[in-house]
Amino acid sequence: MVQAVNPSSESILDMESLTADVVARAVKAGATDAEAVVREGDEFSVNVRMGEVETLKESGSRGLGLRVFSGKRSATASTSDLTSDGIRQLVEGAMALVKVTEEDPFTGLPDREEFGTVAGDLHLYYDDVYSLDGKQRIEWARRAEAAALEADPRITNSDGGSFDAATGRMVLANSRGFVGGYRTSYAGVSAAPLAMDANGQMQRDGWWSSARSFAHLDSPEDVGKEAARRTLRRLGARRVATQRVPIVFSAEVARSLVGSVFEAASGDAIWRSASFLAGKLGESIAAANINIVDDHTMLLGSGAGGYGTSPFDGEGLPSRRTIVVENGVLQTYLLNTYTARKLGMKSTHNASRGLAGTPGVGCGNLYLEPGTLTPEEIIAQIPAGFYVTGLMGFGTNTVTGDYSRGATGLWIENGQLTHAVEEVTVAGNLAEMFKNVTAIGNDLVFRSSVASPTLRIDGMTVAGA
DSSP, X not given: OOOOOOTTTOOHHHHHHHHHHXXXXXXXXXXXXXXXXXXXXXXEEEEEETTEEEEEEEEEEEEEXXXXXXXXXXXXXXXXXXXHHHHHHHHHHHHHHHTTSOOXXXXXXXXXXXXXXXXXXXXXXXXXXXXXXXXXXXXXXXXXXXXXXXXXXXXXXXXXXXXEEEEEEEEEEETTSOEEEEEEEEEEEEEEEEEEOTTOOEEEOOEEEEESSGGGSOOHHHHHHHHHHHHHTTTTOBOOOOEEEEEEEOHHHHHHHHHHHHHHHBHHHHHTTOSTTTTOTTSBOSOTTOOEEEESSOBOTTSSBOTTOOSBOTTSOBOOEEEEEETTEEOOOBOOHHHHHHHTOOOOSOEEOOSSSSOEEOOSEEEEOOOSBOHHHHHHTOSEEEEEEEEESOOBOTTTOEEEEEEEEEEEETTEEEEEEEEEEEEEEHHHHHHTEEEEBSOOOOSSSEEOOOEEEEEEEEEOO
């Protein structure tokens, strides 16, 4: 019998028992297979503006998702009511839905022998993220903002300083014998100052530090100073004439290009033929210096697990390291069980799972392998070009590969950064852009689950005045 859940006292063992019991209930109600996932989490977030608390949030959540199968039919349902009555309604609702859904020959859980989990501690959880009390967390946000405001008299205002902390837990179980779970933690501090030039023109930028452990965060003073530096370098920004020049994408924005490769290589896009990479397996899609890896098992230099690290994927298959592009050649698509079956292939253990709906396709720690040049060495080789530090808009079409994004940054003249640039667009085609990567930086740093070093790409257009 499933008992009511007390969020303040439940342990991992209790959550494992809960998911297993829900699966058993669904099977008893007539499901040929079932899968249940429980997620719980808590978070703290404070934003301070000009030294005063502007927003403060402290919250917790818990929910249960259920996926049931009746032959080749499937249905999903979710609830935040984890009482016995709430779970009874969840199971009854899912079983009622599955009776009216259409059959799909590709639906179903993975085969029993495919399930598993990575052994050992992946260092995803640190209990020190809440080591500061509420006043100290607010003070960290104040310190980050204050460091930015004090850096230069031209910094006259602020969008604020912030401090965030969160922990989470998930457990997945199914009717084919898999039960697994893990905990995660996160902490972050940021600052976003505004600066004014002699003509009264305002510019803004920001910086942040994030980590799984509070001990691994940069100091709020270092974050504030870096935010100030990045803001000040944008003063005096102007448009440039439309031209074709080498473009250098800073590491912070180059990661969006790597993310576009993931979207295009996702099984969902491939089986729908909605990707410029459809039908390109085994073909050269990028320059020979391009290697892209999706690693769900990675530990960062600090020893903590990566932002995309987990012991198993959203279907209970053990996490793995997958080479997506090797020496410019597309080696694999990224697949969950459903998309793999649609394509007549095997899952790459890339299932992602929320509470509601069917599993999607997600990345782990997705990154482009670094080169040997520093960003300064890359820039020094360019007579005239554009160093992109910020992107705006959503002008990436993964069906055709067409790429057009609003951009800000710094103009390169004779190998030196000269003046700030704004109100321009950078345009090209992803298929051509990756083949025209002529230099790769050595500055790969993970600040999220997707990362890239600095990239130089030739043959693109800067559309400006």
